[in-house]
Amino acid sequence: MTMGEELQEQLQTNIVWTSPFDVPLLGPIHISESVVITWFIMAVVMVLVLVLTRKMEIVPKKGQALVEFAVTWVTDFFEGNMGKAGRRYVPYLSTVFLYLAIANVIGMFGFGIKPPTKDINVTAALAVMSIILIEAATFRARGGLGGFFKSFLKPMPIMLPINIMELAIRPLSLCMRLFGNVLGAFVVMKLIEHVCGLIAPMVFSMYFDVFDGLIQAYVFVFLTSLFMAEGIETEEETPMPQKV
Structure with missing residues (x-):
């Protein structure tokens, strides 16, 4: 098998199960390996959550103190980006970061x-979920449908076409940035393994599989929080000058 054929085989998303029945208008249900791996990651996260939150005490021990420190740090980080109004969205952003960190x-x-992030369907689904949450947060912060549509006219009405285009550009940029970086790192590692044997790939793996993977998880949730901050920001009222 040539290197090109091996790469093509590695980049394919295999189907591990197909339903014996057809869904109306959709046909049979296909379960890909990226979905199975995602289920596995979800199970690992759930087990970690159950283990780390057992026997919580008022005076925390080392393990509980470490978990509380991590939760506090993450909450403060996202609140620094989005303000107090964004506190309710921290669980979603933290969960997505944890999933991406493990997946990458x-x-x-x-x-x-x-x-699983090598599958563009996974990254597209994550991007669509994030954009739906961003628009829902904007809708909530603007006080309903009227305020939501008015947000497209800011900072000036001439920006309306560009603001509408952002509805498609933002999820596309989130999807392709994550997918492209993960796919690129995967391809580079396979090329290094093919050329350099065993020792060199172990060194490069520390960057492409660990450092770069965590960076991409961070960038995804960081951009999501920035987009959300733009939607939920409120204009500060200018104080009226006091009469002397």
Whole structure:
């Protein structure tokens, strides 16, 4: 098998199960390996949550103190980006970051596991979920339908076409940035393994599989929080000058 054929095989998203029945208008249901790996990551996260939150005490021990410190740090970080109004969205952003962090580095554990974020369907779904949340937060912060549509006229009415285009550009940019970086790192690692054998890939894996994977998870949630901050920001009232 040539290197090109091996890369093509590695980049394909395999179907692990197909339903024996057809869904009206959709046909049979296909379960891909990226979905199965996502379920596995969800199970790992749930087990970690259950283990780390057992026997919580008023006076925390080392493990509980570490978890509380991490939660506080993450909450303060996102509140710094979005303000107090964004506190309610911290659980979603934290969950997405945790999922992406595990998904991007899971390939380094071997066993033929491919990062689910290598599948553009996964990154597109994450991007659509984030944009729906961003627009819902904007709708809530603007006080309803009227304020939501008025936000498209800011900072000036001439920006209306560009603000409308952003509804499609933002999810596309989130999707393609995450997918492109993860896919590019995956391809580079395969090329290094093919050329350099065993030792060099172990060194480069620390960057492409760990550092770069965590950076991409951070960038995704950071941009989501910035887009959300733009939608939920409120104009500060200018104080009236006091009469002497």
